[in-house]
Amino acid sequence: RKEVEQDPGPFNVPEGATVAFNCTYSNSASQSFFWYRQDCRKEPKLLMSVYSSGNEDGRFTAQLNRASQYISLLIRDSKLSDSATYLCAVLRLGGFKTIFGAGTRLFVKA
Amino acid sequence: GAGVSQSPRYKVAKRGQDVALRCDPISGHVSLFWYQQALGQGPEFLTYFQNEAQLDKSGLPSDRFFAERPEGSVSTLKIQRTQQEDSAVYLCASSGPRADEQFFGPGTRLTVL
Numbered sequence: 015r016k017e018v019e020q021d022p023g024p025f026n027v028p029e030g031a032t033v034a035f036n037c038t039y040s041n042s043a044s045q046s047f048f049w050y051r052q053d054c055r056k057e058p059k060l061l062m063s064v065y066s067s068g069n070e071d072g073r074f075t076a077q078l079n080r081a082s083q084y085i086s087l088l089i090r091d092s093k094l095s096d097s098a099t100y101l102c103a104v105l106r107l108g109g110f111k112t113i114f115g116a117g118t119r120l121f122v123k124a
Numbered sequence: 125g126a127g128v129s130q131s132p133r134y135k136v137a138k139r140g141q142d143v144a145l146r147c148d149p150i151s152g153h154v155s156l157f158w159y160q161q162a163l164g165q166g167p168e169f170l171t172y173f174q175n176e177a178q179l180d181k182s183g184l185p186s187d188r189f190f191a192e193r194p195e196g197s198v199s200t201l202k203i204q205r206t207q208q209e210d211s212a213v214y215l216c217a218s219s220g221p222r223a224d225e226q227f228f229g230p231g232t233r234l235t236v237l
Contacts, residue, residue, distance in 0.1 A: 018166075022164075046224055048224070056230070057215060057228035057229060057230050057231055058167065058215075058228050059228065060225050060226065060227075063224060063225070101166050101167075103166075105224065109180070110155065110157075110172045110174075110179065110180055111169050111172065111180055111182065111183070112157070112169060112226065113169065114159075114166030114167045114168070114169075115166050116164070116165050116166045117165075117166050
């Protein structure tokens with residue numbers, strides 16, 4: 015079993031839809047959590063960090079559930095430009111080794 | 125401002141050749157990471173530097189892989205006697221003292237024939 019797991023998708027949604035992704039992690043010593051966005055043949059870019067209390071940035075909301083060891087990303091009012099692969103990443107306590115999931119592909123259609 | 129740059133962007137090597145991949149991090153960033161990303165997968169951690177010190181190299185897949193950052197800025201990832209399974213995109217990322225917000229370079233796409 016991989017340390018960080020994501021549903022690979024693809025998720026095909028119409029513009030304006032709300033879509034949610036989950037990411038599970040197995041190492042309870044994980045400390046910090048992130049969502050990155052990666053466009054085709056481009057580098058990953060940090061979308062948002064995930065805090066224990068949950069956080070929101072415009073149309074994007076991230077949640078952390080330590081008891082069940084998962085993080086989630088909610089995208090409201092999807093735009094065509096949201097089409098990308100969304101990677102979750104986990105940083106272990108006291109370390110620098112960041113573990114990435116394999117990514118969830120999202121296609122937003124007109 | 126300048127982001128993370130990597131060179132070359134594309135590299136084709138014959139099996140058995142040695143390759144060297146370069147990373148120029150964001151100026152002032154103390155942390156530097158190398159990742160390997162295979163098609164359809166997320167980045168896999170290779171190694172981490174804090175300034176010139178290589179603090180974690182647990183992700184290097186074999187002793188054919190070697191990384192250095194002698195002056196705490198530019199880093200080089202060297203792969204000796206390349207194999208076909210080394211074909212991947214090699215990403216470099218840098219960040220401030222904490223590993224949280226990492227800025228990635230465009231990657232080097234290595235193809236081993």
